[in-house]
Amino acid sequence: MKLTTFGAARTVTGSMHLVEHNGHKLLLDCGTYQGKREESYFANLNFPFNPAEIDAMILSHAHIDHSGNIPNLVKQGFTGPIYATNASMDLADIMLRDSGHIQENDIKYLNKKRHKQGLGNLKPVYTQKDALLAMPQFRSLWYEEKKEVIPGVVAHFVEAGHILGSAAVVLDYLDDTGKSKRLWYSGDIGRYDAPILRDPVLPSDADTVIMECTYGDKLHENIDDSYDEFVDTIKRTVSRGGKLIIPAFAIGRTQNLTYLLSEAILNGDIPDIPVVVDSPLAVNASDLYRKHTECFDDETWQFIAEHRMQGLDYHNIVFTRSVDESKALNDWNEPMIIISASGMAESGRILHHLKNNIEDGRNTILIISWQAPDTLGRRLADRERKVRIFGEEYFRKAEVVTIGGLSAHAGQDLLVEYALSSSDTLENLILVHGEEDAATALMEKLAGHPELPVPVFADKGQIFEL
Known part of the structure; x- marks a missing residue:
């Protein structure tokens, strides 16, 4: 299996990770990069791969930095299923239409600015109509329900405790030698004892953990x-x-x-x-x-x-x-x-x-x-x-x-606990969804646990052979 971290790499927004296995391609999240309007526009406009070649996608949760570029993915040729929890499907429906509306308004602002500079008009990354056209590709999965999402890769969701319907994504597969392997993608990790939602489930028997580190440098107040x-x-x-x-x-x-x-x-x-x-x-x-x-x-x-x-x-x-x-x-x-x-x-x-x-x-x-x-x-x-x-x-x-x-994100102590929960089996610990200071502080903390592999703060486009 090959993993490429394309988004939320050395930054927090724009989550998007490509999994390739036995000639098939699976996308984990497809979020928008958020920042200055013009910078965000060009960052979200095109993909570092051909969307038509993606076989399936899994959505960890409906926040725009994880889901927001799905309509553009479909617009550019992706025709496969998008797996999400029931709640995430419903939330994505309203979130993506709202995002399309914002895209339409933002392009008016940018074009007004470009006109003063003598530059040509831009088109929205996607529209509300594009958002509506993407929804029929969604497929619901219950927590713990197992589904072969691409040949040889069986996925299921577990509770992430971040927002309604949020999930960590668990992928089980066989490596080239026929040995069972497990990749665990955290999505966004919630907090213990937070309002409304169940607590996040910690990884078990994972060989690879892709873990967010938004607050890797902070211990939250209780x-x-x-x-x-x-x-x-x-x-x-x-x-x-x-x-x-x-x-x-x-x-x-x-x-x-x-x-x-x-x-x-x-x-x-x-x-x-x-x-x-x-x-x-x-x-x-x-x-x-x-x-x-x-x-x-x-x-x-x-x-x-x-x-x-x-x-x-x-x-x-x-x-x-x-x-x-x-x-x-x-x-x-x-x-x-x-x-x-x-x-x-x-x-x-x-x-x-x-x-x-x-x-x-x-x-x-x-x-x-x-x-x-x-x-x-x-x-x-x-x-x-x-x-x-x-x-x-x-x-x-x-x-x-x-x-x-x-905050609805885990602090440093829970992130350490998250990593340690699969220390007996863990071979790769990949940090994403965090800024440099947060990741550095977390890696220093994790260095005190020799039973863990050395964590890697992923670069954009970095390839991992799993």
Whole structure:
């Protein structure tokens, strides 16, 4: 078997790994690279292989940095099946259409800029129509259900605990000598005791582990400490009469936040102030969280039972869809919490809320997830005083708070545990989905475990013979 790491190699976004076995080709994830608009456009436009030659694809989860370039893959000739969990299929349907809409809007911005430079127009990487055309190729697999995805390679999913429907991908095959081998692709690894979802399953009997290392250099605060910091941030903002503005990914982070806020309000930990989720995509995703109860952990079922809910009904939280509802939030002067996409503050309604609230010292901007370089979210996390929104410069007076412990990614301690879980059989440990500092820190930590193979921080296009 041959593995080539084409995406999320020495960076976090754009996950895409090619597996070749007995003359057949299998793609693990097909995500978009995220960064500056023009840089992202050209990074996502073409593939380093012929999409028509790919036999099948497996999707670990629906986040755009793992799924976002699927419509372009299909557009350029891929006709094979795309295997995903039921929940990931449903989420990908809404995510990819939304991404197509963003692609169409981004190209208008780029073409306006290119026109001033005397350059020709570009076409979108893909459109909403292309996203719709890709969906018939999806095939659902339940967790632990085994499927021969290409000849000689049997795949199954196990819980990753990252977002609804997220999975690690396990590939079982025979090597050239006829010996049984196992490749374990982590996708994105969640946290123990995180809201709503089951805990991630650790690798077992793996010969090769491809592991994300987003937070390879960080030990997260435990969930309880992060919850206390979250509550304190809300109380402090309310005491100033301000608004709490939270850029959040529409899938996963938004639902975790609304769950925690429901818990905090029902327990009397925070005042019962208005909470608004202002993102049509997040509203649709929240509906899917209610639908896919098969992904819930025991604690969530207990929470539902204790509060006599019919399902995961978020307490006293308003979900807005229309533009008029979103604009009306600008006129609210009392304390409130606004959760809006996108999570890196690069697009979506969050930009309007930041523009309207960033220069008011009563307000707080809460950053709860990893922020890519060159994004507005990263500039806010770095507490830059002047930022540009919609091309205009704003002087930040709002407080900025970052709470890493609310992340949906595993911290360094769990990543080490993940690697060690197959130490008796492990031959290859390949690190992806991380920046240089994170990977270096994790490799230094792993070096203290001589029972492990020397980890490799994969380069883009690096080939591994397994």
